[in-house]
Amino acid sequence: MPRQEGRSAAPSAAFGGTRSPGRLVAFSDAVFAIAVTLLVLDIRPPEDFRRLFHGLGLLWPSYLAYSVTFLMIGQIWVNHHVMFDHIRLVDRLLMFLNTLLLMDVAFLPFAASVLSDAFHSGDGERGAVVFYGATIELAAILFNIIWAYARRGRRLLGSTIDDAGARFVARRFRVAIVWIGAGTLVGAFLPLLGVAVIAAFIPAYWLPIRGERTGAG
Amino acid sequence: MPRQEGRSAAPSAAFGGTRSPGRLVAFSDAVFAIAVTLLVLDIRPPEDFRRLFHGLGLLWPSYLAYSVTFLMIGQIWVNHHVMFDHIRLVDRLLMFLNTLLLMDVAFLPFAASVLSDAFHSGDGERGAVVFYGATIELAAILFNIIWAYARRGRRLLGSTIDDAGARFVARRFRVAIVWIGAGTLVGAFLPLLGVAVIAAFIPAYWLPIRGERTGAG
Amino acid sequence: MPRQEGRSAAPSAAFGGTRSPGRLVAFSDAVFAIAVTLLVLDIRPPEDFRRLFHGLGLLWPSYLAYSVTFLMIGQIWVNHHVMFDHIRLVDRLLMFLNTLLLMDVAFLPFAASVLSDAFHSGDGERGAVVFYGATIELAAILFNIIWAYARRGRRLLGSTIDDAGARFVARRFRVAIVWIGAGTLVGAFLPLLGVAVIAAFIPAYWLPIRGERTGAG
Amino acid sequence: MPRQEGRSAAPSAAFGGTRSPGRLVAFSDAVFAIAVTLLVLDIRPPEDFRRLFHGLGLLWPSYLAYSVTFLMIGQIWVNHHVMFDHIRLVDRLLMFLNTLLLMDVAFLPFAASVLSDAFHSGDGERGAVVFYGATIELAAILFNIIWAYARRGRRLLGSTIDDAGARFVARRFRVAIVWIGAGTLVGAFLPLLGVAVIAAFIPAYWLPIRGERTGAG
Helix, strand or coil: CHHHHHHHCCCCCCCCCEECCHHHHHHHHHHHHHHHHHHHHHCCCCCCCCCHHHHHHHCHHHHHHHHHHHHHHHHHHHHHHHHHHHECCEEHHHHHHHHHHHHHHCCHHHHHHHHHHHHHHCCCHHHHHHHHHHHHHHHHHHHHHHHHHHHHHHCCECCCCCHHHHHHHHHHHHHHHHHHHHHHHHHCCCHHHHHHHHHHHHHHHHCCCCCCCCCCC | CHHHHHHHCCCCCCCCCEECCHHHHHHHHHHHHHHHHHHHHHCCCCCCCCCHHHHHHHCHHHHHHHHHHHHHHHHHHHHHHHHHHHECCEEHHHHHHHHHHHHHHCCHHHHHHHHHHHHHHCCCHHHHHHHHHHHHHHHHHHHHHHHHHHHHHHCCECCCCCHHHHHHHHHHHHHHHHHHHHHHHHHCCCHHHHHHHHHHHHHHHHCCCCCCCCCCC | CHHHHHHHCCCCCCCCCEECCHHHHHHHHHHHHHHHHHHHHHCCCCCCCCCHHHHHHHCHHHHHHHHHHHHHHHHHHHHHHHHHHHECCEEHHHHHHHHHHHHHHCCHHHHHHHHHHHHHHCCCHHHHHHHHHHHHHHHHHHHHHHHHHHHHHHCCECCCCCHHHHHHHHHHHHHHHHHHHHHHHHHCCCHHHHHHHHHHHHHHHHCCCCCCCCCCC | CHHHHHHHCCCCCCCCCEECCHHHHHHHHHHHHHHHHHHHHHCCCCCCCCCHHHHHHHCHHHHHHHHHHHHHHHHHHHHHHHHHHHECCEEHHHHHHHHHHHHHHCCHHHHHHHHHHHHHHCCCHHHHHHHHHHHHHHHHHHHHHHHHHHHHHHCCECCCCCHHHHHHHHHHHHHHHHHHHHHHHHHCCCHHHHHHHHHHHHHHHHCCCCCCCCCCC
């Protein structure tokens, strides 16, 4: 009974070895929700209101960065829950790795603003897509590390997932690394196509998985 | 028993078909609360403090945009809860539709700032009201889509609402589309009147419904 | 059994007459937490880093506005909980009144920034204290209205408080109106003294009440 | 039965003597999550996009301030939970002390922005590290005061920790005062080394404690 042991004795109990992930998940959700809502602060109204729709149209890179990043963080939120639905215990190292992941996700509003500024200015689009893609790639890598760590010997997993399921999740997380990495690489040469490849990752992960049984099935 | 089936087997369990809406509601609430509180960042103190009240008075378009948008998001929050009080299961598509709704609501601080800037500058008021109204209209449309999807064959609804109740909610959501649409249209010609029509939607939805039995009844 | 009745039948169930305050409290807490944390965005680093401590010292009006407003919203948070510990049911009107209260509290970062800017510029301090005090006074008035509405015929109160207790809370809320009103009035003539009177309200409400039995008693 | 007594009678029940810490912890978590996510707003994209990576490289002080402060607040969040895992009752004074702690943590984004601006400008680095370190030191001091107050006569502690455990936590919190104080002092002479000492505090508190039994043990 690892969880009970972690809280039974001092000084072990004081800085507990392991604990249930409830608070970690709540804290992560708050960071995701705030990061996603801060994105709008980067969109600034046009200066000239006499040609308002023209001005609003020129803001397309901001809308692009806003919507791709919003949906991407939404995606990250969903996958974070998928992962922690099956993680029953968290230890210090897992908490630290999760903090690194949050630090990367909370950095995305900056990467998004570099992206939209580059397309606004017409310079540095390639570099900006690489910078933006690399920030998302880091999140994908951290997902893989966290899941691999939690799976090792099933130490931190609950009984809601069997080994085949855990392998299936790991495979899906590995696909993310390749996909986002490919989009970043493409962006180094064709920036808008790179953004499109990265954005295409979103519906691929939202749409039902072939063969997945749905609640209505 | 869709919910149990969705968590029973791998790989289905891994990226679960359906789940209860608790976390989706908590995440949505957080986005609503943040969006509503970020609105104030758009109100900037006047430059000249020697005639402070004069300067504060000139900020009326900011106060108008702040209060209408705040109460509108409050309204959206209430209606979101009404909807998810009766939705017992969420699947991927519902989660995606809800993310689109959040993306639209989190965009409202920008639309509000376009609105107040237009009235400050005295140019582009018509276009700004149309832009602002269209953002709210999109939220109304997404409410209708989400509810229609959840009702279809009562697949995702719980037993807390019967078919008559579900139809009643649907009718109310349809009224929102017409009302906000009308306000947006009016705003294309008479901007302040358009804002007034949109704002009038708020008390209409807050005030008790004729014939509604209250807890004290 | 008002609560059950409110959920039993359609269309009443659809937009329910009354409900428990859990979500309203959670939403309010989120707005308080965000408003309080946004305050820091108004403090800007000095321009000249060669005389850093001199520059940091000149920011005293920002620190003053930050700390008084932070502690005041902390106070409002505590009192909001005191109130909703005893409110067992919320209806539409109560939800609307609470939204007005949140709209006022979320406006405080702006009022605080008017206050600090006035003291920075050396102009308009009197007006700024009046504006700031009036924003807090409105919160105090809304507290009184909400409590009076909830108490009327004990319609919305739970059994955790008796009539004497409800009167006691009402009296305390009335004191807030007088106190903040007095500070605002003083500020119209002696701005810093006005801020001091308003700030003195905070320890008065944090310190234990004479005669209050504590958990250790 | 202190908790029941605190809610039993009026007027004591009205402004209750003690209560369980659930809401205080949730409110604190929200402030930590918001403060940590606001940090990114201080990083501004470079002006010149023709040499984007050069410009992004020049932002290193912003990345440094972002990551050290993010991880430090993450650390504070973990330690706050360790503390309140064992605090079963909170009274007014504890709530006030906790509000002071939150006020200090919510101030950290400003201190971080002073730090990065100083390194950007090349002036005032020493003063900025002292200012930044002092803000963290104040948090460390408040942790010690809150824990000492909660431990006194075990008035507010639960049975999840024995006296040895409580002493162990107190010792760990005292180390924080010395460590951060030393880093601040070093920073008064060698600013980057001071930041390094402060940053080194983070892994020291994240890494497992020697002799700590983990859940897998």
